[in-house]
Amino acid sequence: MTAGQTPPRLEIRNLVRVFDGRRVVDDVSLHIRAGQVTCLLGPSGCGKSTTLRMIAGVEMQDSGEIYVDGKLICDTVFRVPPERREIGLMFQDFALFPHLSVAGNVAFGLKGSREEKRARVEELLARVSLGGHIDSYPHQLSGGEQQRVALARALAPRPRIMLMDEPFSGLDNRLRDGIRDDTLALLKEEDAAVLLVTHEPEEAMRMADEIALMRGGRIVQQGAPYNVYTRPADRAAVAFFSDINVLRANVTGALAQTPFGQFLAPGFPDNTEVDIVFRPQHVKLDFDRGGKGPLPTPSDGVAARGVVERARFLGSESLVEFRMDFDGSLLKATVPNVFIPETGRVMWLTIRRDRCFVFPADRKR
Structure with a gap:
């Protein structure tokens, strides 16, 4: 990074995580700017979700560093707690609270007055087309509607970074494309740096500004979707897409x-x-x-x-x-x-x- 250049919103340097003597994540480095969507793409078991958990702070790396807006948030000595990292999380399991209404789920974790919280909840539910369900409960919603509630809840505190682990894999194929497009539009509006984990090449091509192709714990190729598809690093990279x-x-x-x-x-x-x-x-x-x-x-x-x-x-x-x-x-x-x-x-x-x-x-x- 040259002098005067704005640092990336999220930067990870040389992350390593070892389980039972095996490097599950092996020297992974990435940087993502505000408003950028990067897809960490690869087969199951290649280390994608472990990388996400280390960034979120729920798992510690064995070596490497994590920065947000140029400031160190975690290495093997210093560690900002997960709740202070300003990172939003979305998973395949939407993990909505069944005893809370839609409004209660979205407001969970928000700070401020009751009026400020209510205004933020109403704003986000309107943007995900769920304003009419503000008093509904999760069991009364479809899978697609629950996914949008989970998205609104993750975005409610205005996180600087959004981590998404296979968030659309549980949805019906007929709904998935529309919900992905709506989600992408909302994430862009919020100007968060987004790291999306997926094993589906089509999803990565559809959503990403940049793809990081991962295999065996390492990033084997990184770049714009067009470049990764048309200039593959090796035979396995070609085969992963088609x-x-x-x-x-x-x-x-x-x-x-x-x-x-x-x-x-x-x-x-x-x-x-x-x-x-x-x-x-x-x-x-x-x-x-x-x-x-x-x-x-x-x-x-x-x-x-x-x-x-x-x-x-x-x-x-x-x-x-x-x-x-x-x-x-x-x-x-x-x-x-x-x-x-x-x-x-x-x-x-x-x-x-x-x-x-x-x-x-x-x-x-």
Whole structure:
């Protein structure tokens, strides 16, 4: 940070948490500015929730530091108590008090006069479209309504930071998108720094200004959603966001040789094995014309022949799986809208060169 620059609202430096000799959180660093939403994305058990608990102050790190607005709030010696960190919390379990009304839940923990508390409660309930439920009790609300009450309660004290741990995973799919969008809009209005934990790539892409992809206790890639998706750090990063196809190839003269033609493989020595990774939506299909396919092009390379194994309509797209002639492997392609070719049909496949990733061969494959 240069002189005169405003410090991040939340900064964590080199956090480590060890359980039974294993680093569950391993040297994690992040910074989030006011009004920014960062998603900590990764599979279950990768250390996301443990990181959140350390920031909240309900669990102590083994090493590392946590800062809010440039001020240290926790290291291994100094520790600001959780209730003084000005951090809001939302979890999958909304944890509403069943004996309190909606108003009582939102006002819980607020300071000030009765009139000030009531004004803040009414303001927030109006903003989450629950003004008519101010005297209702949690058991009288739907899951989506309970989630909005939990959000209002978390925002009521005007926290500088909001931590959210899988807050939408218990909601019906039909409700989830609308509630996520409404929640995001309200968080932006409040100008809090938001750290959202999720294992769902779609949720992270939809909500985040920045994604931190976590695996095995470490952040393996961090950046804007577009960059994380289109410039993945490794094969596993590609696979976390979507289905993938993989071609194993050998490199000669910085070119990987495959039945689909050559792929650029800069930086790999001759005779190195590489994996060429590409998503099903970047496979192009063409019909068989008397045993011939399309001519080679610089952008799509050489066509390879495959036979339809099965095809399914998924709603917004169709998934077609091919048994490839060159080695009998299965390759997936997705096509917008409805495309259900019959099993056994011969087609020709090409791969968009600008949508392929070349990585060192995965020996665990």
